[in-house]
Amino acid sequence: MPDALLSVHDLACARGERLLFKGMNFGLGKGELLLVQGGNGQGKTSLLRLLTGLARPEEGEVRWRGESIRRVGEAYHGEMCYLGHANGVKDDLNPVENLRFADGMHGRAFDQTRAVATLERLGLSRCLDLPCRVLSFGQRRRVALAALLLAGATLWILDEPLTGLDVHAVVLMEGLIRNHLTAGGMVVATTHQALNLDGVAVQRLLVGNVAIPALM
Amino acid sequence: MEWASWSDFWHMAGYGLYVWGSFGVTAAGVLIEVILLKRAGADTRRRLKRMQQWATSLEGEGQ
Amino acid sequence: MKSRHKKLLVILLALAGIGIAAALILNAFQSNLVFFFSPTQVAKGEAPTDRAFRIGGLVEQGSLKREANGLTSHFVVTDTAKSMPVVYTGILPDLFKEGKGVVAEGKLGKDGLFTATQVLAKHDENYMPPEAAHALEQAQKAQQTLVK
Amino acid sequence: MNLYTYASPANFYVLAGKLIPWFSWGAGLLAVWGLYISFFLAPTDFQQSEAYRIIFIHVPAAWMSMFIYLVMAFWGAIGLAFNTRLSFMMARALAPTGALFTFIALWTGALWGKPMWGAWWVWDARLTSELILLFLYVGIIALWAAIDDVRRGDRAGSLLTLIGAINVPIIYFSVKWWNTLHQGSSINLMKAPSMAAIMLQGMLVMAIAAWFYTIAVALVRVRRIILERERQTDWAKAILENE
Amino acid sequence: MHRFLLAVLRRDLTLAARRRGDWLIAQFFFVMVASLFPLGVGPEPEMLARIGPGVLWVAATLASLLSLTRLFADDHHDGSLEHMVLSPEPTVLLVLGKSIAHWLIYGVPLLLIAPVLGIQFHLSWEAIMVLELSLLLGTPILSLLGSVGAALTLGLRGGGVLLTLLILPLYIPALIFGAGAVDGVMAGTGAEAHLSLLGAFMVLSLMIAPWIAAAALRVSLE
Numbered sequence: 001m002p003d004a005l006l007s008v009h010d011l012a013c014a015r016g017e018r019l020l021f022k023g024m025n026f027g028l029g030k031g032e033l034l035l036v037q038g039g040n041g042q043g044k045t046s047l048l049r050l051l052t053g054l055a056r057p058e059e060g061e062v063r064w065r066g067e068s069i070r071r072v073g074e075a076y077h078g079e080m081c082y083l084g085h086a087n088g089v090k091d092d093l094n095p096v097e098n099l100r101f102a103d104g105m106h107g108r109a110f111d112q113t114r115a116v117a118t119l120e121r122l123g124l125s126r127c128l129d130l131p132c133r134v135l136s137f138g139q140r141r142r143v144a145l146a147a148l149l150l151a152g153a154t155l156w157i158l159d160e161p162l163t164g165l166d167v168h169a170v171v172l173m174e175g176l177i178r179n180h181l182t183a184g185g186m187v188v189a190t191t192h193q194a195l196n197l198d199g200v201a202v203q204r205l206l207v208g209n210v211a212i213p214a215l216m
Numbered sequence: 217m218e219w220a221s222w223s224d225f226w227h228m229a230g231y232g233l234y235v236w237g238s239f240g241v242t243a244a245g246v247l248i249e250v251i252l253l254k255r256a257g258a259d260t261r262r263r264l265k266r267m268q269q270w271a272t273s274l275e276g277e278g279q
Numbered sequence: 280m281k282s283r284h285k286k287l288l289v290i291l292l293a294l295a296g297i298g299i300a301a302a303l304i305l306n307a308f309q310s311n312l313v314f315f316f317s318p319t320q321v322a323k324g325e326a327p328t329d330r331a332f333r334i335g336g337l338v339e340q341g342s343l344k345r346e347a348n349g350l351t352s353h354f355v356v357t358d359t360a361k362s363m364p365v366v367y368t369g370i371l372p373d374l375f376k377e378g379k380g381v382v383a384e385g386k387l388g389k390d391g392l393f394t395a396t397q398v399l400a401k402h403d404e405n406y407m408p409p410e411a412a413h414a415l416e417q418a419q420k421a422q423q424t425l426v427k
Numbered sequence: 428m429n430l431y432t433y434a435s436p437a438n439f440y441v442l443a444g445k446l447i448p449w450f451s452w453g454a455g456l457l458a459v460w461g462l463y464i465s466f467f468l469a470p471t472d473f474q475q476s477e478a479y480r481i482i483f484i485h486v487p488a489a490w491m492s493m494f495i496y497l498v499m500a501f502w503g504a505i506g507l508a509f510n511t512r513l514s515f516m517m518a519r520a521l522a523p524t525g526a527l528f529t530f531i532a533l534w535t536g537a538l539w540g541k542p543m544w545g546a547w548w549v550w551d552a553r554l555t556s557e558l559i560l561l562f563l564y565v566g567i568i569a570l571w572a573a574i575d576d577v578r579r580g581d582r583a584g585s586l587l588t589l590i591g592a593i594n595v596p597i598i599y600f601s602v603k604w605w606n607t608l609h610q611g612s613s614i615n616l617m618k619a620p621s622m623a624a625i626m627l628q629g630m631l632v633m634a635i636a637a638w639f640y641t642i643a644v645a646l647v648r649v650r651r652i653i654l655e656r657e658r659q660t661d662w663a664k665a666i667l668e669n670e
Numbered sequence: 671m672h673r674f675l676l677a678v679l680r681r682d683l684t685l686a687a688r689r690r691g692d693w694l695i696a697q698f699f700f701v702m703v704a705s706l707f708p709l710g711v712g713p714e715p716e717m718l719a720r721i722g723p724g725v726l727w728v729a730a731t732l733a734s735l736l737s738l739t740r741l742f743a744d745d746h747h748d749g750s751l752e753h754m755v756l757s758p759e760p761t762v763l764l765v766l767g768k769s770i771a772h773w774l775i776y777g778v779p780l781l782l783i784a785p786v787l788g789i790q791f792h793l794s795w796e797a798i799m800v801l802e803l804s805l806l807l808g809t810p811i812l813s814l815l816g817s818v819g820a821a822l823t824l825g826l827r828g829g830g831v832l833l834t835l836l837i838l839p840l841y842i843p844a845l846i847f848g849a850g851a852v853d854g855v856m857a858g859t860g861a862e863a864h865l866s867l868l869g870a871f872m873v874l875s876l877m878i879a880p881w882i883a884a885a886a887l888r889v890s891l892e
Contacts, residue, residue: 052756055892078758086749092688104677105757231478234542238481238535245527257651264658265667296877303870307863314551314607327857372545382608399544402474404613407623412473562839569835573826582889583822590882
């Protein structure tokens with residue numbers, strides 16, 4: 001796997017007493033999408049949390065640009081953006097304020113026009129100064145997506161990005177992922193829904209309580 | 217020998233209550249810890265064995 | 280900021296922190312932070328006025344006098360430099376003896392008499408059989424006579 | 428066969444099983460010997476009469492209370508640094524005994540203080556910091572009990588142990604730093620012990636008995652923890668079937 | 671680095687401003703606990719002045735505990751805590767920022783309320799000045815050490831009670847030195863020694879607590 005930026009080596013993951021998977025190996029290069037599939041409770045979210053560095057693997061390691069993410073930690077986090085089940089959107093702040101904080105968190109100066117443009121692109125032009133508390137779940141998800149776009153990360157790790165989104169938003173999401181990949185980005189995502197991603201290099205990874213052969 | 221008689225020994229020059237209170241509670245504490253430890257050890261082993269039997273019986277049914 | 284600079288900054292901050300903390304702790308130990316005050320400190324006016332505090336020292340030899348009711352006792356607490364008269368009503372602890380350590384809690388009157396509400400015996404960390412203590416005493420006495 | 432062999436839970440389980448009888452019998456015999464010295468060989472004290480005999484329990488218990496805490500902090504630090512499972516198990520196995528000894532030190536101290544000082548309890552630095560130690564033990568055990576996830580519990584408990592470790596030197600040096608009602612230590616590396624030889628001997632024998640007891644109890648407990656955590660492995664299954 | 675710290679501060683302060691109810695509860699709690707004592711022990715000025723410093727310090731400790739349970743819990747609930755931990759800046763800075771914010775939101779108001787309560791307890795002006803100084807040095811300790819407890823108990827059942835059990839022993843030195851300083855100045859023995867120790871304790875907490883809390887936070891998120 002010479003051009004794999006993200007690679008996983010002999011990864012094993014346990015939750016509580018149960019071994020979810022072991023001996024997992026794969027690599028992901030620029031412009032590639034990894035779809036993680038599997039039934040409920042098979043360890044999809046656990047795998048994503050291992051990839052972000054939030055969780056610690058039972059065995060093996062995750063590498064970014066050939067180095068363990070434990071070692072490069074913060075540099076890796078600068079190039080990675082995670083969207084989990086929870087949106088990470090503060091209910092008491094309005095969408096713009098939420099994006100302002102997301103920028104500050106990445107140590108960037110806040111660019112208001114760009115933030116507003118992104119929110120408008122995601123169809124939130126009418127909610128710019130409403131607290132996120134009054135927004136619907138799908139709208140809050142869009143705020144989180146705006147933060148994802150603004151972060152400008154190479155690697156997106158998305159846990160069920162389509163839940164709570166309507167048909168338009170799903171199409172929008174597909175477009176965003178495609179653009180990201182053609183621009184040389186990488187995506188790891190779990191989803192139960194079908195994604196229309198023609199012309200994209202897709203790897204599929206089945207997670208379950210079975211040894212998974214190397215995919216490459 | 218320090219003590220003229222057993223009653224002298226228990227009396228501890230008037231400090232019997234304090235001295236025996238200290239040694240008694242210590243002995244009781246150690247004893248309780250040992251008993252609890254024994255019981256917890258037996259409980260754990262029994263529980264683990266039962267779980268194991270259960271697991272093997274499930275495997276047997278599956279085949 | 281480069282990571283080397285960052286590391287240096289963290290180390291410098293840590294050293295500065297330790298330095299400040301050490302300086303503050305040393306400063307605290309130079310001033311008095313005490314469970315009890317010695318008669319010398321009381322004489323210098325370091326002890327609280329008009330409220331309860333503790334004094335500690337040795338019971339002066341030959342100073343213990345009990346009143347007729349048997350409960351009230353008078354004695355003098357000394358730290359060899361200064362001494363203070365104390366009055367206490369109540370049962371004294373078993374270890375309370377002339378020449379031994381004592382901590383008394385109470386108030387200092389205008390007349391310089393310390394009225395104690397509680398008297399605690401402070402013993403030292405020496406443990407030995409009575410014969411040995413007796414022998415030690417004899418030896419000390421002999422030495423004193425020699426010095427004289 | 429090297430030292431690392433015993434860092435694996437399976438091997439340590441067997442080793443601990445072999446060691447436990449030695450330490451248990453050792454603790455029992457030493458306690459009998461120590462008690463014999465304490466009550467039949469050690470003479471009356473010149474100032475405290477017979478009440479001083481509490482020292483034979485009080486000082487070993489107080490030492491153990493501090494020492495066990497430091498050992499727990501040590502194992503916790505090792506576990507956090509090197510991610511060794513066995514160190515966390517050791518820390519967990521030690522805590523209840525540490526709490527017991529802290530309680531004994533406080534209890535015997537109160538029973539000693541009442542006849543000698545004239546008070547069950549005073550809020551001086553030594554007593555207060557020892558009480559905080561008991562609270563810390565209780566807090567650590569409660570934290571372990573509250574966290575179901577073993578790995579998270581191990582790490583969280585060890586972090587709490589580490590931050591509380593600063594209390595131990597405060598306990599130890601409190602009698603030097605502040606003028607407390609509590610007397611200073613009779614044993615000091617810098618000077619000759621201020622105790623008659625036979626009394627000192629009794630105290631040391633009791634202290635070693637407490638050591639042996641702690642090791643024996645901790646090994647029994649760590650064996651239980653190992654078995655519980657390794658129950659999925661073949662060797663643990665085999666042991667369960669054979670026992 | 672400073673941008674990140676400022677962003678955390680700014681966010682937590684904005685959120686506190688939006689949720690003034692939560693913020694007021696903690697301050698009222700402080701006032702009420704302190705006001706219970708005159709009712710409980712009787713209104714004699716001498717007695718109140720004697721117990722005042724201790725009571726105010728205990729009340730401050732409890733009030734800070736009350737707000738600490740939510741230091742990380744709200745952010746954990748809506749997922750923003752994970753985002754912050756996964757930011758390219760060290761988690762230590764995050765914890766430090768949140769501790770400082772907690773102090774500004776819950777500690778500083780205590781400094782403003784305490785003099786009024788001090789008058790209720792018949793403390794002298796001198797004593798009130800020292801009380802303020804001791805709270806100024808001591809309340810950051812409550813926030814810093816509290817962040818460790820909040821991180822350790824994050825997401826646990828009965829986390830609030832457990833937090834109290836874990837953190838109160840660590841608070842005891844601050845309580846002793848803080849109340850001792852005021853007591854010292856009232857007794858005429860001076861407050862310097864207590865304040866020095868309190869300062870040293872603050873510096874040490876500032877150096878150690880964020881690291882431990884950051885480690886605890888990562889453990890709790892695993």
